[in-house]
Amino acid sequence: MSRTLNDIPLPDSKGYFGEYGGSYIPEVLQKVMDEITEAYLQIKQDKSFQEELQSLYRHYVGRPSALFHARNLSKKIGGAQIYLKREDLNHTGAHKINHCLGEALLAKRMGKEILIAETGAGQHGVALATAAALVGLECHIYMGEVDIAKEHPNVTRMKILGAKVIPVTRGTRTLKDAVDAAFEAYLEDPIRQIYAIGSVVGPHPFPMMVRDFQQIVGTEARQQFLEMTGRLPDNLVACVGGGSNAIGIFTAFLNDESVSIYGVEPSGRGLTGGDHAATLSLGKPGIMHGFRSYMLQDENGMPLPVYSVASGLDYPGVGPQHSLLKDLNRVNYVTAGDKDTIDAFFELSRVEGIIPALESCHAVAYAMELAATLSAEDTILVNLSGRGDKDLDFVMENYGKDYGCE
Numbered sequence: 394m395s396r397t398l399n400d401i402p403l404p405d406s407k408g409y410f411g412e413y414g415g416s417y418i419p420e421v422l423q424k425v426m427d428e429i430t431e432a433y434l435q436i437k438q439d440k441s442f443q444e445e446l447q448s449l450y451r452h453y454v455g456r457p458s459a460l461f462h463a464r465n466l467s468k469k470i471g472g473a474q475i476y477l478k479r480e481d482l483n484h485t486g487a488h489k490i491n492h493c494l495g496e497a498l499l500a501k502r503m504g505k506e507i508l509i510a511e512t513g514a515g516q517h518g519v520a521l522a523t524a525a526a527l528v529g530l531e532c533h534i535y536m537g538e539v540d541i542a543k544e545h546p547n548v549t550r551m552k553i554l555g556a557k558v559i560p561v562t563r564g565t566r567t568l569k570d571a572v573d574a575a576f577e578a579y580l581e582d583p584i585r586q587i588y589a590i591g592s593v594v595g596p597h598p599f600p601m602m603v604r605d606f607q608q609i610v611g612t613e614a615r616q617q618f619l620e621m622t623g624r625l626p627d628n629l630v631a632c633v634g635g636g637s638n639a640i641g642i643f644t645a646f647l648n649d650e651s652v653s654i655y656g657v658e659p660s661g662r663g664l665t666g667g668d669h670a671a672t673l674s675l676g677k678p679g680i681m682h683g684f685r686s687y688m689l690q691d692e693n694g695m696p697l698p699v700y701s702v703a704s705g706l707d708y709p710g711v712g713p714q715h716s717l718l719k720d721l722n723r724v725n726y727v728t729a730g731d732k733d734t735i736d737a738f739f740e741l742s743r744v745e746g747i748i749p750a751l752e753s754c755h756a757v758a759y760a761m762e763l764a765a766t767l768s769a770e771d772t773i774l775v776n777l778s779g780r781g782d783k784d785l786d787f788v789m790e791n792y793g794k795d796y797g798c799e
């Protein structure tokens with residue numbers, strides 16, 4: 394394995410993971426990012442901050458999240474033993490609360506008053522609104538009008554939590570336009586407001602900071618797996634949208650050479666048409682949204698439209714550390730399509746009684762495929778990033794009949 398991972402801290406002081414990451418933003422914004430970096434590096438060493446965060450993880454989020462041996466599923470496949478790291482059991486139902494709490498506490502310590510962010514399906518918005526309510530900050534969520542109409546329950550949740558949901562009416566009225574609107578609003582008042590990015594993407598320090606807040610997932614899972622089985626997993630699998638839940642569980646295992654690691658991107662309706670979001674599988678390095686990474690881009694370097702049955706995975710970029718891990722061949726980036734994802738959704742629901750988020754189902758689908766090629770002594774640890782409550786109506790409407798729901 395590469396020396397880079399063992400010996401060199403990542404990212405470097407400029408926010409680079411090898412040639413990826415960095416900060417490609419206007420001068421005014423750079424000053425703000427430098428301030429956030431400085432504040433973050435300070436609180437990272439601060440014992441009282443770390444204790445406060447750990448205490449919230451335990452008593453508010455419900456950490457450590459369980460590790461579960463999915464015996465029924467493993468037996469039915471007849472190959473490797475599958476284990477699930479249950480991030481779906483966290484308060485708010487996914488891993489996102491881990492970094493939203495970190496960002497909210499940081500904002501509070503920096504004397505900020507308003508957390509702002511964009512949201513697509515509303516998952517990041519809900520997690521951030523939750524953290525803002527707890528920590529005592531205002532929360533402004535920018536959301537495309539089209540998404541607002543589609544994601545009614547999450548919009549309602551954010552409002553009940555006290556957040557302001559600001560409809561974005563320009564362009565396609567979806568996530569991309571919400572990002573632009575939120576950034577413009579941020580630039581108008583970067584003193585009182587702080588932008589809370591929802592994954593390990595964006596300019597430095599966000600890929601580093603969000604990763605650090607998510608590392609708890611892998612740290613817990615490694616220890617739990619050792620306690621439960623007496624050894625490390627042979628394989629580790631997580632889905633990759635921006636890449637936060639994946640890097641969160643991968644980090645603790647990167648130096649364990651015996652562990653094969655898989656990041657699963659959505660191939661949607663297939664890799665040959667345009668309906669996918671397989672950034673690392675089919676993209677090329679470029680600059681987008683303030684950082685350098687693999688991107689799905691047209692010949693002019695503009696983001697290509699992306700698609701997945703799981704809206705939390707349809708992003709044309711990916712966290713810069715994943716790009717480096719791909720180039721170093723430390724992580725295998727693979728894909729799962731809509732159909733296998735829906736199969737995995739019903740399979741896990743019916744044989745284990747766990748209804749997973751469609752994003753997480755991409756990891757489950759790949760793990761099921763991999764398990765079938767292995768023997769009963771082999772093990773696979775899957776990061777189950779979230780629960781499927783948000784997906785129930787969509788799945789029922791589009792696939793219920795095919796799976797015997799009358």
Ligand SMILES: *Cc1c(COP(=O)(O)O)cnc(C)c1O
Nearest residue numbers: 592634635636637638705752779
């Ligand atoms: C948002 C989300 C994802 C995708 O984001 P990453 O940053 O790639 O982890 C995955 N799973 C769930 C449940 C989500 O809500």
